[in-house]
Amino acid sequence: MRVLPDELAARLQSGATTLAWCWRITPRERPALGFTDHDRDLVFDGSVFEAASGLSSSEIKSSVGLAVDNLEVVSALVSERLSEAALAAGDFDDATVEIFRVDWSDPSLRLMVRRGSLGEVRRSGSAFTAEVRGLSHYLQQTRGRIFQFGCDADLGDSRCGVSLDDPAFSAAASVVEVRSARLIIASGLGQFVDGWLTRGSVRFTSGANAGRIAEIRRHSVVAGVVTLELWTFTGQPLAPGDAFVARAGCDKQFTTCRAKFANAVNYRGFPHMPGNDFLASPTVG
Numbered sequence: 001m002r003v004l005p006d007e008l009a010a011r012l013q014s015g016a017t018t019l020a021w022c023w024r025i026t027p028r029e030r031p032a033l034g035f036t037d038h039d040r041d042l043v044f045d046g047s048v049f050e051a052a053s054g055l056s057s058s059e060i061k062s063s064v065g066l067a068v069d070n071l072e073v074v075s076a077l078v079s080e081r082l083s084e085a086a087l088a089a090g091d092f093d094d095a096t097v098e099i100f101r102v103d104w105s106d107p108s109l110r111l112m113v114r115r116g117s118l119g120e121v122r123r124s125g126s127a128f129t130a131e132v133r134g135l136s137h138y139l140q141q142t143r144g145r146i147f148q149f150g151c152d153a154d155l156g157d158s159r160c161g162v163s164l165d166d167p168a169f170s171a172a173a174s175v176v177e178v179r180s181a182r183l184i185i186a187s188g189l190g191q192f193v194d195g196w197l198t199r200g201s202v203r204f205t206s207g208a209n210a211g212r213i214a215e216i217r218r219h220s221v222v223a224g225v226v227t228l229e230l231w232t233f234t235g236q237p238l239a240p241g242d243a244f245v246a247r248a249g250c251d252k253q254f255t256t257c258r259a260k261f262a263n264a265v266n267y268r269g270f271p272h273m274p275g276n277d278f279l280a281s282p283t284v285g
Contacts, residue, residue, distance in 0.1 A: 008109040018105040022049045025118065027095040036102070044107035086235060092118050097132050145268075149275075150252035153268040161266045169248040169261075172205075178238045182217075182230040189228075189246055194221040199249025202228065207242030209234045216249060 004012070011017060020038035024047055027033075034049035036042050042049040086092065095118040103109040119131035145152060153159040164170050173188035189197070197219035204212050218229040228246070250256055254271035258264040 004111060005109055008103060008111065011103060011109070018103050020102050020104045022100040022102050022110075024049070024098040024100070025092065025095050026098075027092050030091065036104075038104045040104070042102060042104055042107050044102070044110065049102075090232065091235065092130075094118060099132070147270055147273065149254075149269055149271060149273060151250075151254075151257060151267055151269040152252075153266075155248075155250040159266070159268055160263065162261050162263050164247050171246055173202075173244055173246050175207075175238055175240050175242040175244070177240060179227075181233050181237070184228050184230075184238055186226045186228055186246070189226045190221075190224065192219070192221070192226075192248075195219055197228065197246055197248055199251055200247045201249070202230070202244045202246050204234070204242060204244045206244075207239055208236035209238065209242065212236075216246070219249075 012019075020036050020042065022034065022036045022038075022042060024045075025033045025035075032047055034042075034047040036049040036051055038049075039051055041051050097114075097116050097118055098112060099114040101111045101113050114132070116132050119133040151160075156162055156164040162169065171189055171191065173186045175184050176187045177185040179185065197216050200216045200219070202214050202216060204210050204214075212234055214234050215231045216228055217231045218227075220227045220229075248260075250261070252269065254264065254267055254269065257267045
């Protein structure tokens with residue numbers, strides 16, 4: 001049960017209120033951003049809540065039990081800190097969201113109404129609609145190991161043990177030609193055979209996307225021309241000359257782990273578990 005500060009409760013009971021909604025969004029590895037539907041910026045709890053016209057949310061509901069309580073926030077992209085490119089690039093995926101009810105005449109009188117994370121974001125022109133998911137949605141996600149064929153380690157992490165700094169698995173490269181927002185011709189990757197970098201990643205070290213990481217959907221080599229297709233838009237347009245580091249990918253299969261990375265001893269799946277064919281086969285004897 002939420003307990004209102006005595007003074008805030010008294011102001012609510014007076015019938016004349018000075019209330020505003022404030023939202024604080026904290027992306028991973030980025031500073032927090034604050035927004036409010038008030039007509040002036042508000043400052044509290046170490047954050048500046050920027051006045052944003054057109055910011056509104058759906059009804060906030062709290063249910064008993066472990067059901068996920070979701071709501072939607074709708075706004076125009078009127079802030080320099082919250083751009084369409086950043087939303088498209090996934091910079092705000094799973095960001096922490098805190099929603100406050102604040103007395104704008106005295107921001108020390110406030111109540112946190114909801115805390116959750118940013119889910120699906122839909123964009124339409126200069127506006128966006130963001131889903132705010134309650135914390136209980138994390139209880140629906142798998143934690144720990146599960147019994148499965150595929151490896152559940154991330155390529156290059158401590159459980160995998162493969163060094164992605166090895167020249168056999170990574171190389172510095174640059175963009176030669178941009179075919180589309182996700183398709184580029186690259187130089188510096190001629191040592192890798194067709195498909196070697198598929199499911200891998202690129203980390204841009206220069207250009208408008210410096211510091212961003214994108215996954216590689218397809219790596220192809222045709223007549224010496226290296227083409228990389230990315231899974232998602234990088235946030236800013238790519239340009240010839242943009243430098244990046246490309247790293248190999250893994251499909252999580254035992255044969256790939258053994259043949260491509262010589263790392264079968266660290267395989268974190270169960271490649272010899274019986275499948276449906278074994279279970280359905282008739283017994284002999």
